[in-house]
Amino acid sequence: MPPMNQQNYGPQFQGANQQMQQPFFQYSQCSGKKKALCIGINYVGQDAELHGCVNDAGNIKKFLIEKYGYQEQDIVMLTDGRPNGPPQDPRQIPARQMPTKANIIDAMRWLVNGAAPNDSLFFHYSGHGGQTKDLDGDEGDGMDEVIYPVDFQTNSHIVDDEMHRIMVQPLPPGCRLTSIFDSCHSGSALDLPYIYSTEGKVKEPNLAAEAGAGLKTAFSSYAKGDMGGVFKSAMGLVKTATGGGQKAEQYARATRTSPADVISWSGCKDSQTSADANEAGRATGAMSYAFITALQQQPQQSYQQLLNSLRDILRAKYSQKPQLSSSHPMDTNIMFIC
CATH class of the missing domain: 1.10.287 (Helix Hairpins)
Incomplete structure (x- = not known):
């Protein structure tokens, strides 16, 4: 289990009132209130229609209730169809339930509103993802990651910078937010600055x-x-030759590090796509399927073990490589809880 006390790291510095300070964070014990937001978008009737994303949202909701004690009334679902059921005309779906840009942003704010230490918040997104030009210098590849609401053709996408501002920055120390992005180009979709290898170590920019x-x-x-x-x-x-990747990483750590306990699992690297798949006879996102399968097979896993389990499940059929990132330097040998 994660330690209960405040975790200090990095060099000390002189802060206000000439007091010596040091960066810190606090793990959540996940013993407080639990809230979840599950988003699944099939883009029904659009050119780039998907098939498994709505099912993913329903499967994750069911998994959170059965395995982690979340209550149905504390889970918001935004989908453009009926999970694990026959196709549904989007016009029959209540406007408030549709995964529009406005509804998604409102639901993100609902998710973190009133957050307190030891709370456990869960964000799941299954749908299209992409990239756009980075404007503030926090991306080593010069590209921000984005997600696409159902109405993106008229109201545009949602950029990772905005998701970070809404869902990460307001959280207090000791509050957990677990996110899953089952979408293309999602490796750093929540703009968390510490990304881990399968050995459990923080990845550094590989300029070569x-x-x-x-x-x-x-x-x-x-x-x-x-x-x-x-x-x-x-x-x-x-x-690259002038160290742009390193500068971007330094800027990201200076502006995106948080004392809250934020973890993100993504279906692939920023440069990869995520599969809209079919498993056990049902349409599903490969990452959502792997996440549920891994924890059903072995409920007690460390973060490093779970990352490797996800990679192992997907390696047999898919080229995408799931990623683990966090808002602070973490010990990947502690148990995954949510």
């Missing part, structure tokens, strides 16, 4: 690997006659 990927992309663009792509890749190489 970034440069190699940039050269490969530039060569591919040149072969296709895409000179714009060549120029973009070349600029990325310049950024």
